[in-house]
Amino acid sequence: MTTTKKDEYATQEQSVADFAKTMSHPARVAILKVLAQKNTCICGEIVEVLPLAQATVSQHLKELKNSGLITGELEGTTSCYCINWKNLQKELDKFNKFADGLIAKGQKNGCC
Amino acid sequence: MTTTKKDEYATQEQSVADFAKTMSHPARVAILKVLAQKNTCICGEIVEVLPLAQATVSQHLKELKNSGLITGELEGTTSCYCINWKNLQKELDKFNKFADGLIAKGQKNGCC
């Protein structure tokens, strides 16, 4: 990637791609699943479930946090990570809006 | 990534991540958009729309093809790329099924 031209894409395309990128690793997908099903959000358990070292899990958590899909804060020695449902829903809506747009256009133009 | 342990994730998580990965680049997202709105599928036009060299666009098209989201075949000197609507819908369904599962679990367990 000699020159990255991210600004030359429409914001919708960029936004969809960004969301997809955070969902593009099975570990991060798995983390979301674990956070959704545990009613307690203690994160040490995540490390036990995933086939990854603690440092690596921490990195994935950081990415999920940066993307806004989860929140996280230290509580004593343990950390509490939670899904940010509002943001998750927002990203899902944008994603599906894009997908619906594709399908609508495809039906209008009888392409292939 | 000294050791990749992709097989240690559930198939759903892996599947979601794979789909997300092909959607994780704005160029590929843009290509899908173009293919959906053009009723002709001639691909040379894609190169003109995107801020990328022809070789790079060809690579992205190949990835989209490998993921099953589009089909492509040479017709004379030009190539005809089309969205594989059936597969696209299938991937979208899997993705949304995962997302719905998350939300359902989240509502059941009053996490955070």
Add this chain to the structure above:
DNA sequence: TACGATTATCGTATTTTTGCGATGAATAAA
């Protein structure tokens, strides 16, 4: 047949991602 146009592929450079051990910071417990 020679030429131009279109696309795929190859080789390569650069960047980004992924992963982990080691370390440090903060708290809880002995």
Add this chain to the structure above:
DNA sequence: TTTATTCATCGCAAAAATACGATAATCGTA
């Protein structure tokens, strides 16, 4: 206060993704 636990961050290594020029292959056309 010392010790153990939990987690984040740093530094580095390896792999994957991205991008492009050059080239080859294919077809239509002059």
